[in-house]
Amino acid sequence: MPELPEVETLCRQLKKKIYGKKILNTETFDEKLAGISNIRGRNVVEVERRGKTIAIDLDDGNTLQIHLRMTGRLLWQKIPEKPKYSRWKMDFADGSILLVDPRRFATVRVLRKKENNTEREIFGDFEPTRFIKLHSARKTKIKTLIMNQSVIYGIGNIYACEILHRAGIHPERTAATLTKDDWGRIFRQAKGVLKKAIEKRGTSISDWRDLYGRKGENQHELKIYGKKGDACSICGGTICRIKQGGRGTFYCPDCQK
DNA sequence: AGAACCGCCTGCTTGC
DNA sequence: TGCAAGCAGGCGGTTC
Secondary structure (H helix, E strand, C coil): CCCHHHHHHHHHHHHHHHCCCECCEEEECCHHHCCCCCCCCCEEEEEEEECCEEEEEECCCCEEEEECCCCCEEEEECCCCCCCCEEEEEEECCEEEEEECCCCCCEEEEECCCCCCCCCCCCCCCCHHHHHHHHCCCCCEHHHHHHCCCCCCCCCHHHHHHHHHHHCCCCCCEHHHCCHHHHHHHHHHHHHHHHHHHHCCCCCCCCCCCCCCCCCCHHHHCCCCCCCCCECCCCCCECEEEEECCEEEEECCCCCC
8 A cells, every 4th residue: 555655656756757748638437536627738847745645736736636545556658558447547748647546545636725734744844842742642542643644644554563663662552651762763763664665665565566567675674564473573572463443453562562 | 622433445365 | 166254444524
């Protein structure tokens, strides 16, 4: 599933491909995506990531916002093809951007204004001190909290598990039980884990592919997600899987306290 | 107000 | 082998 590193990878590739280019045509193949405003003839003036959303700024002040949710992919196509699960496409002079999404959760919207507040961007204006002040008294479980996009952007299930493992924090701890030192390790590991994953062009456990259909390499860096029953690489304990808010959570009961 | 839960979706895995 | 049930989970909306 595309989280921050995967969306960042796509945005960087997209920017190289479509920056300054004119959208010649768009086509929708799924009635769920009907009603997208006409953007034909518009030029792309910026491509940016906002959390897990791809924001493509157009020369009329509107922003095309694409969210891939669970199984969405964007693919660059030089030769027009329509593989299974194609939902939408946008044509340029030298090729097309195709949205492929088996589960049909992905969204494409044209909005007048884009979110320009980067306080929730961990590589933007995010301030740990402010975060702690606002949220450290809450009774929410820490994993739920760091996955909450209204609090901090970009962390989904896979990276939440990895971050808490490396920080040595049990995913069911409530925010209110964490010390200043715990918070410090969480933010440090969050930056480290996400930065590494961007360098590795994302985690291809199942669906994730980049703009050119290639897998990322970060799946080889995972130490906890999907590894139930394996020995923990930090302490040798046995990795457990529990369900938290409907999502599979992996952790090591021996070194995550 | 804040926390937990539900529904959207469909391919894949599991179990009988 | 075949079919049904269960699972995967981001996020907006609803309920508690």
